[in-house]
Amino acid sequence: MALPCHIGDYTDFYTSLHHATTVGRQFRPDNPLLPNYKWVPIGYHGRASSIVVSGQALHRPLGQTLAAGASVPTLGPSQRLDHELEIGALVGRANPLGQAVPMAQAESALFGLVLLNDWSARDIQAWEYQPLGPFLSKNFGTTVSPWVVTLEALAPFRRPFARPEGDPQPLHYLDSPANRAQGAIDVELQVWLQTARMRHEGHAGQCLMQSNFADAYWTLAQLVAHHTVGGCNLQPGDLLGSGTLSGPAPEQGGSLLELCAGGKRPFVLANGEERTFLQDGDTITLRGACRREGARRIGFGLCSGTILPSQPLS
Numbered sequence: 256m257a258l259p260c261h262i263g264d265y266t267d268f269y270t271s272l273h274h275a276t277t278v279g280r281q282f283r284p285d286n287p288l289l290p291n292y293k294w295v296p297i298g299y300h301g302r303a304s305s306i307v308v309s310g311q312a313l314h315r316p317l318g319q320t321l322a323a324g325a326s327v328p329t330l331g332p333s334q335r336l337d338h339e340l341e342i343g344a345l346v347g348r349a350n351p352l353g354q355a356v357p358m359a360q361a362e363s364a365l366f367g368l369v370l371l372n373d374w375s376a377r378d379i380q381a382w383e384y385q386p387l388g389p390f391l392s393k394n395f396g397t398t399v400s401p402w403v404v405t406l407e408a409l410a411p412f413r414r415p416f417a418r419p420e421g422d423p424q425p426l427h428y429l430d431s432p433a434n435r436a437q438g439a440i441d442v443e444l445q446v447w448l449q450t451a452r453m454r455h456e457g458h459a460g461q462c463l464m465q466s467n468f469a470d471a472y473w474t475l476a477q478l479v480a481h482h483t484v485g486g487c488n489l490q491p492g493d494l495l496g497s498g499t500l501s502g503p504a505p506e507q508g509g510s511l512l513e514l515c516a517g518g519k520r521p522f523v524l525a526n527g528e529e530r531t532f533l534q535d536g537d538t539i540t541l542r543g544a545c546r547r548e549g550a551r552r553i554g555f556g557l558c559s560g561t562i563l564p565s566q567p568l569s
Contacts, residue, residue, distance in 0.1 A: 256310060256401035256556075259369065260345060260492045262303050265397070266482060267341075267373055267496035269297040272472040274501035274509055281517045293423055296473045296481045298498075301373070302394035306494065309370075309400050309558045315535060315565040316395035318379035332565040333376035333392075335518060336533040340446050340509035340541055342468050342497040343371035343399055344475050352488040358431035361476035364489065367403040368442075370541045370558035371496050374398070377512055377532065399494070400541070402556035411550040413437035414469050428484055429477045438474035442555075443467055444500055444543050446509065450528055451536030460540065461525050466502035466509055468543075535564045 269275055272292070279287030291297070307313070315336055319328040347366030350356050356364055373393065380392030416438030418424060444467060449460030478495050499509040508514040511532055515522050521529040533539070539562075543555035 256308050258306065258308050258399070259401055259403045262306050262492050262494050263490050264493045265301040265303040265306060265496070266298050266494070267301045267393075267498060268473065268478055269498040270471040270473040270478070271497075271499055271501050271509065273470065273503050273507070274499040274513065277501065277508060277513045281512075293472075294426070296429075296478055298478075298482070299388045301397065301496070303494070305394055306397045306399060307560070309398060309556065309560070311398070312561040312563050313374060313396040313398070314563045316376050316379065316391065317565055317568070318376060318391040319382055320378040321382045328382060333379050334532070335377035336562060337375045337377050337511045338446065338533065338539040339373040339375055339499040340444055340464075340466065341371040341373055341500060342442065342444075342543075343369045344478070344495045344497075345369065345403060346489045346493040346495070347491055349490050350483055350488055353486040354483075354488075355428075355486065356479050356483040356489075358429065358434055358476050358480050361479035362406060364479050365406060365475060366491075367405040368409070368555070369403055370400040370543050370555050371494075372398040372539060372541055372558055372560060373496055373499075374560070375510070396560070397496075398558055398560040400556035400558040404553060404555055408553055409440055409442075409545060411547055412441040412545040412553070414439040414441050416474050425477065429480055431476070434474055434476050438476060439469040439471070440475075440545075441467060441469045441547070442543050442545055444509075444541070447540040447542065448524070448530070449538040449540070450524070450526075450534070452528060453526060454536075454538070456526075458526065460538070463514060463522070464502075464507050464509065466500050466507045468497070468500055470502055471497060471500060533562050535562055537562050
């Protein structure tokens with residue numbers, strides 16, 4: 256399989272309130288959610304050149320980390336390598352530079368959806384992300400599924416979009432009647448882990464968690480409207496990532512950072528192995544499907560990748 260299109264640019268968002276709250280609580284127990292989160296779709300620009308298709312292996316990244324109690328960082332392989340369960344939206348129609356896309360036209364700018372794993376080196380990320388955000392911790396690889404599921408195919412699985420009671424309503428440029436009526440999409444999501452030992456023993460792997468895209472705090476239309484409100488010109492083939500899609504329950508974390516409480520609570524697998532973060536030889540597979548009585552099941556292609564040891568410096 257190959258990438259479904261030429262991806263010229265890549266933006267990753269942070270649309271799961273549950274993920275943002277759980278991760279924020281690890282660093283700010285008394286104030287896990289920053290005040291801008293419920294007002295603005297948070298995002299950062301990722302690296303398009305290292306996006307790969309499902310089935311391609313990735314080497315564990317090298318980077319700087321700062322050990323606990325140390326004052327000088329060291330260079331070495333990431334020891335806290337993680338996955339992130341996401342949906343990716345591919346842009347199908349460009350907007351001119353300087354011309355914002357309004358909510359009423361935002362979804363028509365998109366062609367379809369893929370599954371997306373934004374691999375993350377948490378130890379490298381912790382050292383580098385302030386003040387400008389992720390860099391080497393994210394740019395070594397992002398995996399997408401090869402099949403694009405069009406928005407037309409997902410029409411039967413739409414849901415109304417509503418904010419929790421007491422939360423602020425979106426600003427006017429992020430709101431529309433159509434978005435309120437059917438902005439959410441019911442996509443069942445899973446993360447599977449197959450360790451090297453499982454593969455050797457003929458074990459297909461273990462499901463780590465399940466969540467649903469409909470629980471996202473921001474919709475696809477809102478991502479497009481916000482991305483372009485300042486005049487940014489999206490291009491056909493640009494990829495917009497949803498950010499990690501976690502559910503409301505603790506066992507629904509879309510990353511090991513959540514499932515293992517930042518490495519403090521090892522995840523015990525069915526064969527007795529334990530994981531806090533990914534080891535060499537581990538394969539992560541994302542699965543997604545839409546189901547509704549009276550409608551044909553819509554499946555997403557697998558989004559799978561295996562971690563290889565780091566490449567030595569020449």
